[in-house]
Amino acid sequence: MVHTISTSIDINASAEIVSNILFDFDNYGKWNSFLVNIEIPKPSRNITKTDDFVGTQIDIFVSQGDDKLPRNFKPTILVASDKHLRWVGLLTHKWILAGEHFFEIIPTSANSCTFKHGETFSGGLPVLLGYTTFFEKLKPAFERMNQELKALAEGMAAGTIDLALQQIENIPRQPSQSPDSMRAKNLDRKSSKSSSKSAKSAKSAKSTKSTSSKGSKSETKTKSKKSAKKSPSGSSSSSPVGSPKQKVDPLRSN
Numbered sequence: 022m023v024h025t026i027s028t029s030i031d032i033n034a035s036a037e038i039v040s041n042i043l044f045d046f047d048n049y050g051k052w053n054s055f056l057v058n059i060e061i062p063k064p065s066r067n068i069t070k071t072d073d074f075v076g077t078q079i080d081i082f083v084s085q086g087d088d089k090l091p092r093n094f095k096p097t098i099l100v101a102s103d104k105h106l107r108w109v110g111l112l113t114h115k116w117i118l119a120g121e122h123f124f125e126i127i128p129t130s131a132n133s134c135t136f137k138h139g140e141t142f143s144g145g146l147p148v149l150l151g152y153t154t155f156f157e158k159l160k161p162a163f164e165r166m167n168q169e170l171k172a173l174a175e176g177m178a179a180g181t182i183d184l185a186l187q188q189i190e191n192i193p194r195q196p197s198q199s200p201d202s203m204r205a206k207n208l209d210r211k212s213s214k215s216s217s218k219s220a221k222s223a224k225s226a227k228s229t230k231s232t233s234s235k236g237s238k239s240e241t242k243t244k245s246k247k248s249a250k251k252s253p254s255g256s257s258s259s260s261p262v263g264s265p266k267q268k269v270d271p272l273r274s275n
Contacts, residue, residue: 022148026160027139030167034174036128039136040103042174043124052173052186054194055166057091058082074101079108084162096122104128118146132178136170138163168192 032039042048046059060080077098082091096110104126112118125137140163142150150156169189176185 022145023141023143024150024156025139025141026156026163027137028160028163028167029135029137030164030171031129031133031135032171032174033133034171034178035132036104036126036134038177039126039134039170039174042170042177043106043126052169052189053166054169054192055084055162056081057084074098081110096120112144112146116144118142118144136167138167165192165194 046061049056050058058080059082061077062079075098078095079098081094081096083094084091094110096108098106098108099121100107105124107121107123109119109121112120120140120142122140123138127135127137129135140159169192172185172188172192173182176182176188
């Protein structure tokens with residue numbers, strides 16, 4: 022089964038401006054609430070818009086508008102030109118799930134263009150995903166990225182980038198997709214890991230202390246038995262330490 026999500030938006034800025042923003046992966050975190058980060062395994066992270074880049078595997082961090090941290094995917098670039106970017110990602114095997122993500126910039130005049138953005142899913146899994154809300158939740162994320170790109174491109178064309186960034190912040194998005202929320206989740210994750218390590222250390226220390234305590238009790242009990250054997254019967258009314266008549270807690274004897 023094949024399922025395609027297709028979106029588009031008209032932008033009042035040149036195709037060149039839109040292309041420069043699209044390929045400037047380093048700054049995605051400043052405006053893009055969907056593809057929050059893209060990393061390229063090259064000395065320079067600035068992608069070169071030529072077919073020489075085809076075949077490169079990249080790291081993409083995607084926020085789909087839920088309460089989880091951005092998901093990481095490692096797709097492979099299929100096309101990288103001035104007006105066309107396309108990559109494909111596989112889940113185990115293409116027969117299970119393959120997602121081909123595409124961006125296309127179509128000039129409509131010297132200072133305007135249409136931006137097309139979508140993804141085609143193929144394999145066996147899309148049949149099952151069709152019974153869930155997966156595709157319904159994903160399409161709004163595509164459309165929101167389009168709006169953010171439009172605001173930034175038109176702001177750059179007008180020389181009002183700061184105003185454009187403010188407008189981007191006002192575009193409706195899921196709370197989990199805000200930059201502050203992303204930072205908070207990263208801090209929560211680090212705090213959770215730290216707490217887990219502390220709990221493990223405390224548990225280990227408690228276990229060591231318990232083992233030591235058991236050893237001390239065992240040693241005291243052994244000494245008490247030896248002392249009881251050496252003591253003559255009826256020689257004294259006072260009980261020797263550790264005898265059945267007087268139990269001594271080794272932790273309190275000190």
